[in-house]
Amino acid sequence: EAGVTQFPSHSVIEKGQTVTLRCDPISGHDNLYWYRRVMGKEIKFLLHFVKESKQDESGMPNNRFLAERTGGTYSTLKVQPAELEDSGVYFCASSRTGSYGYTFGSGTRLTVV
Amino acid sequence: GESVGLHLPTLSVQEGDNSIINCAYSNSASDYFIWYKQESGKGPQFIIDIRSNMDKRQGQRVTVLLNKTVKHLSLQIAATQPGDSAVYFCAEKGTGRRALTFGSGTRLQVQP
Numbered sequence: 737e738a739g740v741t742q743f744p745s746h747s748v749i750e751k752g753q754t755v756t757l758r759c760d761p762i763s764g765h766d767n768l769y770w771y772r773r774v775m776g777k778e779i780k781f782l783l784h785f786v787k788e789s790k791q792d793e794s795g796m797p798n799n800r801f802l803a804e805r806t807g808g809t810y811s812t813l814k815v816q817p818a819e820l821e822d823s824g825v826y827f828c829a830s831s832r833t834g835s836y837g838y839t840f841g842s843g844t845r846l847t848v849v
Numbered sequence: 850g851e852s853v854g855l856h857l858p859t860l861s862v863q864e865g866d867n868s869i870i871n872c873a874y875s876n877s878a879s880d881y882f883i884w885y886k887q888e889s890g891k892g893p894q895f896i897i898d899i900r901s902n903m904d905k906r907q908g909q910r911v912t913v914l915l916n917k918t919v920k921h922l923s924l925q926i927a928a929t930q931p932g933d934s935a936v937y938f939c940a941e942k943g944t945g946r947r948a949l950t951f952g953s954g955t956r957l958q959v960q961p
Binding site for chain 2: 740769771777778779784791795827831836838840841842
């Protein structure tokens with residue numbers, strides 16, 4: 737099966753601009769997660785979708801971050817306006833219902849300058 | 850690829866030796882634990898998992914040990930190979946949640 741796909745792989749934007757990251761999960765995986773690794777620190781949870789519904793968004797840092805999952809398929813994570821501290825690698829992962837075995841994408845490296 | 854943290858603890862081993870990577874966790878309610886391997890430019894890759902009702906699980910060349918008394922998890926890699934060089938993360942899942950809490954990672958360097 738095809739893996740989790742994320743794009744872009746890299747994005748460099750100026751502070752104050754908007755960036756939208758996209759994740760295509762593995763087909764049939766109802767669970768979709770966003771994580772990020774900032775400044776080379778630990779990978780931190782952002783939020784969890786079950787199909788199109790937000791199941792847990794306790795990790796979203798502030799209201800500059802907006803995640804959507806249209807029709808329960810792909811998901812987008814928008815950062816608006818971007819700040820310097822948002823720089824890092826954003827990972828998406830997906831899993832089947834009843835499975836805790838995530839498959840991660842390769843990530844999007846976001847650099848805010 | 851992704852730049853890993855400059856201050857990650859590093860374990861350096863000789864090719865063919867066994868490696869042991871340790872992880873301490875804090876949530877006594879965690880019921881599931883996973884080890885991930887991350888190579889530069891790639892996402893975390895599943896290695897092995899263990900449920901809280903077990904204390905040991907073996908895979909191919911890897912073994913995970915869980916000590917719930919001291920909240921400690923370890924990953925043992927037998928006959929370490931250059932391809933094992935990567936950053937290794939432990940992760941835990943709390944009861945009733947699906948979100949994972951990751952540790953800070955350990956860089957494994959295998960010397961030929």
